[in-house]
Amino acid sequence: MRTSIAAVAAAALLLLATALACATRLRARDGRADAAPPRVWAIVAASVVVAALVTPALAATDAGRSAVPHGEHGILDPGHH
Numbered sequence: 001m002r003t004s005i006a007a008v009a010a011a012a013l014l015l016l017a018t019a020l021a022c023a024t025r026l027r028a029r030d031g032r033a034d035a036a037p038p039r040v041w042a043i044v045a046a047s048v049v050v051a052a053l054v055t056p057a058l059a060a061t062d063a064g065r066s067a068v069p070h071g072e073h074g075i076l077d078p079g080h081h
Contacts, residue, residue: 010057014050021046 058064 004057004060006060007057010053013053017049
């Protein structure tokens with residue numbers, strides 16, 4: 001079993017980003033229990049970054065290389081919905 005370098009690099013980057021975000025958030029709280037929640041734009045931007053890193057990394061794995069492309073899935077039993 002081989003592991004893609006892109007998948008490992010993406011996992012390492014996501015772990016590092018998560019650690020930095022947690023450390024920044026904890027430091028910003030500074031002991032206050034009423035700290036403001038993250039802004040919506042920050043959550044959207046983070047999800048775009050995660051998708052941009054994870055999609056190519058997953059495609060580089062063995063499962064991604066042998067996956068059926070979108071639109072090529074056939075109907076196995078047309079009697080069922």
